[in-house]
Every structure is written in C-alpha cells, then in structure tokens.
Amino acid sequence: MKAGIVGLPNVGKSTLFNCLSNAKAQSANFPFCTIEPNIGVVNVPDHRLEKLESLVNPERVLPATVEIVDIAGLVKGASKGEGLGNQFLGNIRETDAILHVLRCFDDDNVVHVDGNVNPIRDKETIDIELQLKDLETVEKKLEKVKRAAKTGNKEAIKEQDTLLLLKAGLEAGKSVRGIVVNEDDRNDYVTPLQLITDKPVLYVCNVDEASAVSGNKYVDQVKETVKDENAEVLILAVGIEADITELDDYEERQMFLSDIGLDEAGSAKLIRAAYKLLNQQTYFTAGVKEVRAWTIPVGATAPQAAGVIHTDFEKGFIRAEVIAYDDYVTYGSEAKIKEAGKLKVEGKEYIVQDGDVMHFRFNV
Numbered sequence: 001m002k003a004g005i006v007g008l009p010n011v012g013k014s015t016l017f018n019c020l021s022n023a024k025a026q027s028a029n030f031p032f033c034t035i036e037p038n039i040g041v042v043n044v045p046d047h048r049l050e051k052l053e054s055l056v057n058p059e060r061v062l063p064a065t066v067e068i069v070d071i072a073g074l075v076k077g078a079s080k081g082e083g084l085g086n087q088f089l090g091n092i093r094e095t096d097a098i099l100h101v102l103r104c105f106d107d108d109n110v111v112h113v114d115g116n117v118n119p120i121r122d123k124e125t126i127d128i129e130l131q132l133k134d135l136e137t138v139e140k141k142l143e144k145v146k147r148a149a150k151t152g153n154k155e156a157i158k159e160q161d162t163l164l165l166l167k168a169g170l171e172a173g174k175s176v177r178g179i180v181v182n183e184d185d186r187n188d189y190v191t192p193l194q195l196i197t198d199k200p201v202l203y204v205c206n207v208d209e210a211s212a213v214s215g216n217k218y219v220d221q222v223k224e225t226v227k228d229e230n231a232e233v234l235i236l237a238v239g240i241e242a243d244i245t246e247l248d249d250y251e252e253r254q255m256f257l258s259d260i261g262l263d264e265a266g267s268a269k270l271i272r273a274a275y276k277l278l279n280q281q282t283y284f285t286a287g288v289k290e291v292r293a294w295t296i297p298v299g300a301t302a303p304q305a306a307g308v309i310h311t312d313f314e315k316g317f318i319r320a321e322v323i324a325y326d327d328y329v330t331y332g333s334e335a336k337i338k339e340a341g342k343l344k345v346e347g348k349e350y351i352v353q354d355g356d357v358m359h360f361r362f363n364v
Helices: 013-021 047-056 082-093 119-150 154-171 183-193 217-225 238-245 250-259 266-277 302-309 311-315 325-331 334-339
Strands: 002-006 038-043 060-062 065-070 097-103 201-206 231-236 280-286 290-297 317-323 344-346 357-362
Touching (some): 002 013, 013 065, 013 097, 013 238, 013 266, 065 266, 097 119, 097 266, 119 183, 119 217, 154 183, 201 217, 201 266, 231 266, 238 250, 238 266, 290 302, 302 317, 302 357, 311 317, 317 325
Parallel strands (some): 002 065, 002 097, 280 357
Antiparallel strands (some): 317 344
C-alpha cells in the first residue's frame, strides 16, 4: 500500500520524506527540486512487536511496512500540464492515500512559490488542480455512459446519475471523498475510476520548533477549514524532525524530543497515521525463528490473513489458532496461555482483530 506526499513546491515534502525513510531524497530551497517520485519503504513503529520480541526471543523480527512516495510539487495549472503537472498527477493516481503537506511557518529565508505564507490558499490551489483532473476523468466517462443510457439501459442510467452527481460536486469545488454517494453506487461506479480526490487524506501542518507541540494560528486555520472533510490533521516540525533523524544515538534523540516537549518523534506518529489512513491493521506470528507483523485490511477474515503469508495458506485453510495480544503479554508464553484456556480455535468466518497472534493450520 502506498501513501503519496503532495503539496506545493518548497513546503517541506522531500525533507519529510527523508525523515520517514532515511532515503535522503534531494531537498533544497527552490521549486521542482523533485521531478521523479522518490519511493521509500518505511517500518511501522509498534511497541507490541518489541514486547513480543522480549517474550519470545526470536532469531529475527520483521515489522509491518508502508510505502511512502515523495511526489514533486504541484502548481496552479497542473491539471493543464503546468510544471510537469500531468506526470505528477499520474504519480498521485497510483497511490492509495494522500499526505498533503501545508507550510504553517514563517521564515523569510525559505522561498514560498506564491510569495507569502497562507496554508488555506495553498490547500485550495492543490485541491482545485486535483478536482479539475478528476472532473476531466468523470466527463470522459460520462460521454461513453450517456450513449448507453439513451438506449434505455437501466445500469447505464444509474451510472449516469452517479457521474452527474460527481460532476456537479466537483464543479462546486468539492472533493469526491466529500460527495455523498450511496455505498453500492460508490463501489460500482466511483471506486473503479480511481479518482484522486476520492483517496483518504491526512493534512500535515509543517510548523516551526516553537509550534511543534500545540500548533499555531496557521494550524488553527487548517483545522477549521477541513472540519467538515473526512480527514485528519497532524502537526509536525519537519525541520526539527530532520535534525533528530541525523542523530545516531537513541537517548540523544529522546533528549532532543523532550527538550521541545514531545514524547516521541512526530514522524512515528505520521507513519502510524498513514497506516490507519490506508485502513490497515496488524496481526502477528510469533515463534523462535521469527516474530513478524503482517499487514491486512481492517475486516479481513482468517483465511484472507493467512493468504498474506502464502496463497496456499488461504486455499487450504483449515483453522486458525488465535491468541489476543493482551493475553500473550499477561501469560508470557504459549504454554501458559493454553493452560489458562486462552488459546481460541477459529474457522473461516473469523474476523481478525488488530494485534491477534496467530498460527494457521492448512492442507494443500
């Protein structure tokens, strides 16, 4: 699953990407520093994995991961090809969720593409370009569907009605995720279009060090503006985070964080937020060879969870042995968990819970 970092040029996207992935994407104080998207695979911080490691003492530990894509800065007119816009918009379309970085700090030494700091204007600039691109996609689809609808095809008429609803919403300046469409029609007609503004979004307010804990007037403006959107807002002092990631010593990092009033790196919060935004959750396998976190969609069944390990596990699924994470911590070993009667045997209908520790029985 991919989360794409978007925003205007020079708002801190590549610096944020470097914090998250340590991939050292080029970042500099001028627009269009990034042209090709940088991609980093980022571990999802999870204290539960560390706890299981201490209990099981395995040979290796493998965390869950999220793919983060640093997409070049968009500008006004991107939907018409300005600033290599079509290429950048294509890169965004390939992601599953959007991390929209907004500049929420004053600094005369850092150039702003529009001359002054205004996160609401910046957000609207990006939103309009993404909405215009989606409008183009909807109108093309509508042309095809209208021909079928004229013949009286009931399915085509239904699709046409949905597309007209999207068209009206986009023309009114709404993102697709904020347009009310019934669930069946959304699944049948909206989701297959892979519209950019239908993707879940997390607004990342890039602030200065003094605003790292509680934000500032710019953050307040963003929160007020997006309160009716189905979106999250996260405060992050990207420049300070970059300095912290340069420190090799863990204790030194924690001291640095403590000095500015934070209990953990904002980048860790962001990665977890991106994971949640992608509607993902974690289950674990735990044995002496390996303790591992596996990524599955929220609502996945036991056979689907098994299939993430290997397709044969799903095809030949017999049952799952399930231990709740809290029980594993309370009793400390599988033997004691079994003695206490806390190991559950579940079948094909079981919906996996976040944090479950599982073993699968299968036959192919």
